[in-house]
Amino acid sequence: xxxxxxxxVIAIATVTYAPQASHAEGDDLANSLRGRPxxxxxxxxxxxxxxxxxxQAFPGFVLRGTVSEITARDPRLxxxxxxxxxxxxxxxxxxxxxxxxxxxxxxxxxDIATGPDSPFRHESIDDMIGKVAVSLPLYxxxxxxxxxxxxxxxxxxxxxxxxxxxxxxxxxxxGLWVEAWLSKREAVIVDDRLxxxxxxxxxxxxxxxxxxxxxxxxxxxxxxxxxxxxxYNDVVAKGAKATARLGTLSGRPTRVSGELPRxxxxxxxxxxxxxxxxxxxxxxxxxxxxxxxxxxxxxxxxYGRLLPRVDATAEYRYDxxxxxxxxxxxxxxxxxxxxxxxxxxxxxxxxEADRARSDAALAREAQSLNSMEIEIDSLWLDRQSLRANKQxxxxxxxxxxxxxxxxxxxxxxGFGDLEEVIDAENALDDSRRAAxxxxxxxxxxxxxxxAAAGAFKVAMxxx
Numbered sequence: 442x443x444x445x446x447x448x449x450v451i452a453i454a455t456v457t458y459a460p461q462a463s464h465a466e467g468d469d470l471a472n473s474l475r476g477r478p479x480x481x482x483x484x485x486x487x488x489x490x491x492x493x494x495x496x497q498a499f500p501g502f503v504l505r506g507t508v509s510e511i512t513a514r515d516p517r518l519x520x521x522x523x524x525x526x527x528x529x530x531x532x533x534x535x536x537x538x539x540x541x542x543x544x545x546x547x548x549x550x551x552d553i554a555t556g557p558d559s560p561f562r563h564e565s566i567d568d569m570i571g572k573v574a575v576s577l578p579l580y581x582x583x584x585x586x587x588x589x590x591x592x593x594x595x596x597x598x599x600x601x602x603x604x605x606x607x608x609x610x611x612x613x614x615x616g617l618w619v620e621a622w623l624s625k626r627e628a629v630i631v632d633d634r635l636x637x638x639x640x641x642x643x644x645x646x647x648x649x650x651x652x653x654x655x656x657x658x659x660x661x662x663x664x665x666x667x668x669x670x671x672x673y674n675d676v677v678a679k680g681a682k683a684t685a686r687l688g689t690l691s692g693r694p695t696r697v698s699g700e701l702p703r704x705x706x707x708x709x710x711x712x713x714x715x716x717x718x719x720x721x722x723x724x725x726x727x728x729x730x731x732x733x734x735x736x737x738x739x740x741x742x743x744y745g746r747l748l749p750r751v752d753a754t755a756e757y758r759y760d761x762x763x764x765x766x767x768x769x770x771x772x773x774x775x776x777x778x779x780x781x782x783x784x785x786x787x788x789x790x791x792x793e794a795d796r797a798r799s800d801a802a803l804a805r806e807a808q809s810l811n812s813m814e815i816e817i818d819s820l821w822l823d824r825q826s827l828r829a830n831k832q833x834x835x836x837x838x839x840x841x842x843x844x845x846x847x848x849x850x851x852x853x854x855g856f857g858d859l860e861e862v863i864d865a866e867n868a869l870d871d872s873r874r875a876a877x878x879x880x881x882x883x884x885x886x887x888x889x890x891x892a893a894a895g896a897f898k899v900a901m902x903x904x
Contacts, residue, residue, distance in 0.1 A: 510691035571759040590734075645658060752778040752780075755773070828883070
């Protein structure tokens with residue numbers, strides 16, 4: 442009877458180069474990654490966990506500069522950029538599977554003879570065997586090829602998700618800036634109304650002294666003045682909140698100035714052209730399409746596990762026998778390894794699961810297409826409505842102003858009553874604010890249309 446005590450120490454090293462012959466299954470990697478939406482520079486984190494802007498500050502720090510700084514600092518984009526790097530590392534990982542694997546091992550064995558007939562029953566044999574083995578897959582049934590293509594598609598999908606996240610952050614920043622801009626314009630309108638009411642209050646006080654106005658009229662006008670003052674304070678506070686939030690997100694005090702951007706010049710005149718553009722460049726739709734292609738490649742890679750596999754192997758062995766009257770032995774071994782799966786029920790079940798995942802990915806792509814077209818239809822109708830109402834609002838403001846001026850003139854001459862003047866002033870204020878808000882809504886609708894088409898760029902916001 443013999444007792445065997447074996448201890449093995451194995452070190453595995455993967456060679457970091459790809460031989461020319463292995464490119465037969467993955468030579469399209471470099472070409473497939475060219476021209477992809479991989480704008481990933483969003484900033485660098487400093488020691489205090491702040492983001493150092495990657496671009497110089499814009500003069501006046503107007504809309505374009507504000508949005509640029511916010512997109513450079515937003516943590517969601519930092520996370521999305523990290524996810525892209527994870528997927529790109531997965532592409533490199535799959536590419537490295539085309540390279541040989543080098544394994545070094547050292548085995549120690551203690552052979553003790555204990556049988557009664559053994560001539561060495563009082564002795565032991567201590568062996569130490571060193572090996573260096575190289576294994577290179579030659580044919581894997583397409584597993585490496587399709588796994589590499591799957592990794593490429595997943596990396597591409599993540600790049601598109603980064604683009605979609607970047608557009609969302611930029612649109613949110615534009616919305617805040619437009620909100621602050623509108624608040625400033627509304628504050629001017631309300632302040633102008635407050636000034637007209639105060640002048641009317643002075644005129645009304647003179648008429649009360651002369652006995653042509655009652656205390657009730659004065660109280661009614663004082664209530665309107667107080668309401669206008671409250672409305673002014675609310676508008677100023679709303680703008681201050683939006684400006685403060687812009688400053689927090691951009692990392693510096695923000696000054697809202699200038700005019701609203703003209704984004705309409707970047708949109709096609711026909712909705713059909715916009716939908717066609719979105720089918721090619723909408724980031725969410727393109728990400729869903731890449732996910733579907735990745736699921737197809739995963740299904741094919743899984744099927745490859747049912748096919749034969751051929752590996753080329755080489756090994757160098759150094760055998761050191763320390764028993765008496767023995768010598769060292771070494772040598773090289775070369776060969777081919779052929780593995781043919783006969784029964785693999787787990788892989789068959791995995792293929793069915795991958796097929797179902799492909800169906801689900803195809804359904805998600807169709808849903809993304811429907812969502813994109815519905816969004817564009819809704820936004821396009823909003824844009825058409827706003828453009829149609831623009832002239833109507835301008836005409837309304839002009840008519841309301843003439844009506845208010847006439848009411849004030851009649852009241853100053855002793856004709857008409859106070860309620861007529863107040864109603865005319867309120868109507869003028871409402872129409873002026875509606876006209877300003879319509880401008881802000883038009884900008885946001887056009888920005889969202891560009892984002893839905895995958896064509897939104899911060900440079901479109903001007904300087």
